[in-house]
Amino acid sequence: MNVLYPYVHAGGKRMILFSNRRALLEQQRRQTQGTDATCMICQKLEYDFNHGRKAIEWVERNFDYIIIDEAHYLFQDALFNRNTEIMLDMVEQLQESKVIVLMSATAGLLKKYFVGKIKKTYHVSADYSYIKTVYCYTTPDSVNKILNEVPLGEKVVMFGDNKKRLRTLHREYPDSEYLNSGNKDESLAFRQITQNECFSCQMLFTTKVLDNGVNLKDKAIKHIIIEQTDMVEFMQCLGRKRVQSPDDTITLYFLNSVFSIAGRYKDLKRDLVIVQQYLNARASGYEQGFWKINRTEYIPLMFDNSHHLVKPAYYKTLSDCAFYRDILNKKTSLVQ
Known part of the structure; x- marks a missing residue:
């Protein structure tokens, strides 16, 4: 945004920035305040298209630069949201007439699907030196032992896909919150994350509602637990922690269930x-x-x-x- 938008604006062009999660949308809206850039969640365009509104034509008519943040969404969410094909069709329809930027830290499928059609690739090397130690556990019950040994003053983020289990862990640990797509509007942690990029409780048990795009800038987050077996989800969950300094390190734990x-x-x-x-x-x-x-x-x-x-x-x-x-x-x- 800091680099591309001034160039687009100076040329008298318009930009639309798509995001795939509400939390990411809220962060992007703050980043674009005072500009004429438009922010939209992908699901809004999909909804408009399915309800007879000429959504793709609207984008074509009003914008010159189309930015899709966390663009792996086009494939990653497709098994439970069959509407991602609408966004994919938009990219294919407008790729010759518009500047389309697909951004993702997990762009493997995007590059395979659009092979020969991507005109320019920008690559930023991943640096995982902030991961101090990695532990693998094979039984879900091991999580309690991990949590019980977390020192006061250090925070934990656990990404899981079993809502019942995450709720149980939340009940077991008083200084915690449980976050999912259904309760995010009432969640204090969600408001804090979207507004301040941090949360106040010691332990956050969350589904993949926070799995991509969202920044967590808090040096107190020292432990990340991931139970996703999907590689894209795994890497996206790991990437939520934004390193602030050389001493801002974490311990990573993951469930490896053959x-x-x-x-x-x-x-x-x-x-x-x-x-x-x-x-x-x-x-x-x-x-x-x-x-x-x-x-x-x-x-x-x-x-x-x-x-x-x-x-x-x-x-x-x-x-x-x-x-x-x-x-x-x-x-x-x-x-x-």
């Missing part, structure tokens, strides 16, 4: 078999016959309610399946 990875891999393989059957039927002109046979069977999340194969969801599933296969075959590891 059983959950094996189960996820099995589910993805099953889903891809069904999708391949669909693709074969479509190529042979028997798409309707496929749905007639399978209408009461299990349908993978890669399809929307209209039996449309959502391309970013399919692309993400192919990538995840290959990644989990390599972990199980010991060709790669969860932490690379």
Whole structure:
């Protein structure tokens, strides 16, 4: 924003900045105060498009520079938000007539999908020297031992995907908050993070509502616990801590469960078999016959309610399946 916006403004151009999470949107709105840059959450454009408003045409008509922050969202959220395809279509439709900037610390799938179409790549090397120690645990109950040994004056952020378990941990530790997408509007920690980039409680138990884009600038955060097996989510959670000085270090703990990875891999393989059957039927002109046979069977999340194969969801599933296969075959590891 500090570099690009003055250039855009000096040239008499307009910029729109998309974000994928409410917390990130609020931080960006503060950063753009006093400018004519427009901030919008991706889901707002998707909603407008689905309700008959010419959302993509509106962007095309009003803006010259389209910035999508945390652009891995296009693929990362596609399995539970099939509308990310709208944003992906917008990028493909406007890439020749507009300047489109895709920003992400986890841009692997973006680069693969848009191979040959990206005109310029800017790379910032990751520096993980602030991670003092890394611990791996294999049973969820180990978290209590970790939390019980955290000294007073040091803070913890735990990213998990089991809401019931996070709520239980919140009840067990008085100086804590539990944060998810459903309670963020009433959460003191969420307001503090969006306004001041820090929180006052000692322990924050959160879902991936904070997994990308949000800054946590607090030297008291000394412990980060991550239980996501998805590599993009893992790296995004780790990146929430913004290092303030050379002595601003953390201890990282992560759950490494081969059983959950094996189960996820099995589910993805099953889903891809069904999708391949669909693709074969479509190529042979028997798409309707496929749905007639399978209408009461299990349908993978890669399809929307209209039996449309959502391309970013399919692309993400192919990538995840290959990644989990390599972990199980010991060709790669969860932490690379």
